[in-house]
Amino acid sequence: MKNSDQLKIIEQKIFELKKIIEKWNQEYYQNNDPTVDDYFYDQKLKELIRLEEEYPQFKTDDSPSQNVGGNVSKGFKKVKHNIREMFSLKNAFNQSDLIHFDEQIKKILNSDDYSYVIEPKIDGLSISLNYRNGKLFQAITRGDGKVGEDVTKNCYLFENLPLEIKIKEEIDLRGEVYISIEKFNSLNQERMLENERLIKENKKIIPLFANPRNLASGTLRHLDYEVVKGRKLNLFIFQALSANKKDDYWDSQIETLNKLKELNFPINENNLHLKNINEVILKIFEIAKKREQLNYEIDGIVIKVNEYKYHKLIGYTSKFPKWAIAYKFPTEIKKTKLLDIFPTVGRTGKITYNAKLAKVNILGTNVERATLHNADYIKSLDIRIGSEVYLKKAGEIIPKVISIVSLEDNKKYQRWNEATNCPACNSKLIRLEGEVDQYCLNINCTGRIIESLNHFVSKKGMNIEGLSKRQLEVFYQKDLIKNIYDIYNLKNKKEQLLNLERYQEKSANNILNSIEKSKNNNLNQLIFALGIRNIGEKAALDLARKYQSIFKIKELSFDELKNFNDFGEVRANSIIAWFKNDLNLKLINDLDKMGVNLNYMGEKIDKSNRLYNQNVLVTGVIEDANRENIKKYLKDLGANYKSGPTKNLDYLFIGKNFSQAKIEKIRQISDAKIIYVNKLSEIK
Ligand SMILES: [Zn+2]
Structure with missing residues (x-):
């Protein structure tokens, strides 16, 4: 129990938090000129919510915490969200929040016959696009969730938004507006240049844009058409609501995304359809790792129950839908x-x-x-x-x-x-x-060579344990390893190795053994390890599977490479250039003489995999594989490939655009386990 002095301090603290957040809201929503980074804003808001929860006696109706986020500004007409209010999502900050979220759903549905779709949470600004008679009629920002601002005129400037569609009935499409990181950086660069001039003229400088989200928000709600045009806004759509039904237009989240794509709407391609919360948790961490490669900012992952028929059952709290949650990256x-x-x-x-x-x-x-x-x-x-x-x-x-x-x-x-x-x-x-x-273009550059050697021995490459970057540097300086060939020749220099500080018989043998072991690696590992530009792990595996031997790959023409899978000109050029280099050809021959495996040995069958010796049917479209690829893939796993419905089916994998009738038929005649997948690697 706190005494009255302490309570007074808390009351004062809450008062101050409300004041500063209101000031920021004003800047953000009315003046389009925020002075605070989102992060600090979120921190203060979170602190306010926490204090108000702990001390409800100080909570007031006008507190900014009671607002879903955002008032409407004066420059634009206010419009109500007719079909459905625009909800914000509840946040999850860790695994246990996600598991709790899933448990609640399981309890309500009293079943686990539902799946999830996850999509990157774009750090942008929500928008609702109303289409009537097949034409864009009105675009409204989220505002407070119930009433937003009419920004229709600025929406004609989206480069990737279809203004006319085949659907004639009234629908609302919802999505997130963002500005690419590239554009954000270049706009700030322009401001820097402008500021240099202003400084010279002793004038007040213009503050830089704080982050892409604020910039996107300020731009969409900018009154000057020309300014908006120059800033190139983008958007992703992820929801479609029917005015007639006052409900979702299609039947599931994955169907919505696919149909939107067919209608040429921009959707985020990094979505995944997953069968349970455990898969969701795994994939979240994978996406988190990919974040830096994206040209837009994401601050988390949105997780939704895929089947809309369950949304009504699961329902809403006063603020949030209970069938969706936003996992926020720390x-x-x-x-x-x-x-x-x-x-x-x-x-x-x-x-x-x-x-x-x-x-x-x-x-x-x-x-x-x-x-x-x-x-x-x-x-x-x-x-x-x-x-x-x-x-x-x-x-x-x-x-x-x-x-x-x-x-x-x-x-x-x-x-x-x-x-x-x-x-x-x-x-x-x-x-x-x-x-x-x-770039440093010197191929004999020590820095580059050490990095290449380090790449060669890395886990995803030849996986030579015990050879760290630091050791490679020492070996390089001592003339023990100058190139890849020298790694395999190290056994002939054991005397020198033992002369080095810290290398005894045992540690030297350990290194030599792991080098020896790596000779039996599969071809895809070697291709990746060679560090051919633009050839990553997957491309290396595709090449190895298809062409089986490094000598075969060497003989491929530009056209053959260009047309292989989704390789294209860039990768084709990289491979051609690599094999054109005499030093590389010599390296391949040397590796061959040293007994390094240069052939694809097939997938090593792991009998403990659950598909081993099982009857497996794959239906629908698998994004990255055709029938032949799937057949080969299953064979390599030791599974029995089935081409049609059969009574003894053990597993049914379902890709995109599947036939519902076919699945019903299979369900009637077998009790196969059903798993939804997008990519070949998810069949397991
Ligand atoms: Zn250099």
Whole structure:
């Protein structure tokens, strides 16, 4: 129990939180000119909600916590969301929140015969698009969920939004408006240039855009048509509601996404249809890892029960639907001092810039380094050595410097200049036309060679345990390993190896044994390990499966490669270029002589896999495979491929666009386990 003094402090604290959040709301929603990063906003709002829950006596109806988020501004006409209110989603922050969410659903439905669809949660602005007689009639922002703003005129500027559709009845399509990271960076870069001029003229500078979400929001609700046009907004659609039914237009989330795609609406392709919450949890972490490669910001994953027939049963709370939840990636932003900027060179010669930071604890770990990407990134944010910077860490992503703290304070330090020479070999760095990155083109560059060797021995490559990057550096300096061939020749230099500090008979033997062992690796591992540009793990596996031998791949023509799978010109060129190089051809021959396996040995059948010796039928479309691929894939797993319905079926895998009638028939004659999949690798 708190005494009255403590309670007074809490009341005051709540009052202050309300005031600051209201000020931010005003900036964000009315003036389109936010001064706060979303992260800080969320933190304060969360703190307010927590205090109000703990001390309900201080909770008032006008508190910003009672608002789904966002009032309507004055510049646009206010419009009601007619078909259905626009709900926000409840947040989940960890696995147990997700499991709890699933348990509630299971309890209500009293069954586990439902599935989930997950989609990246775009960090943008929600919008509802009303179509009548096949034409875009009105576009409304979410506003407070019930009433939004009519931004129809700005919606004609979306490059990827069909304005006419085949569906004639009235529907609402809902989605998220965003601005690409690329565009966000280039707009800020323009502002930087503009500011340079303003500083020279002793005029007040314009603040940079805080983040893509605020920029998208400000842009969509901008009154100047020309400004909106120049900023190139994008959107993803994920929901379709029928005015007649006052309900979803189609029957499931996955069907909605597929149908929207057929109608040429932009949908996010990173959606997955999954059979249960455990799969959801696994996939969330996979997507979290892919985050940095996306050209738009996501701050979590939206998880929805796929079958709409269950949505009504599961229902809503006063604020949220109970059939959906948003998993939010953990994120933290901290302030620290940037001590130095240093470049490193990768195996392709690409230069990456890194920040050395004053030590700071972020999401539970001490951080002293962060990525700064490339020179353009540093310049566009005007990061200088000595600057105080905001550092952001989001889940598994490498910490990243996101902005400087104060433009004023920053002026004390010298403007930063990009490196002109390679940090490893001192060659002049080159910027290829149309590329933001700088490259070291010296193929004998020590930095590049060490990185290539490290890639070769990496887990996904030849998986040579006991050879770390640090060791490779030592071996390189001592002339023990200068190239890939030398790795396999190391056994002939054991004397020298034992002469090194810290290498005894046992540790030397361990390394030599794992090198020996790697000779029996499958071809796909070797192809990946060779580090051919643009050839990742999957491309390596596809090549190995199809062509079986490295010598066969060597003989392929440009056209054959270009037309293989989804390879295209870029990959085809990379492979042709690699095999054109005499050093690479010599390497292949040397590896052959050393007894390194250069052939595909098929999938090693693991008899413990559940499909082994089972009758399996795959129906519908599997995104990345045709019938032949599926047949071969199942054979490699030791499963019995079935081409049609049969009584003794054990497993039925269902891809996209399946025939409902066929599935009903199979259900009637067998009690096969039914699993929905999108990709070949999900058949397991
Ligand atoms: Zn170099």
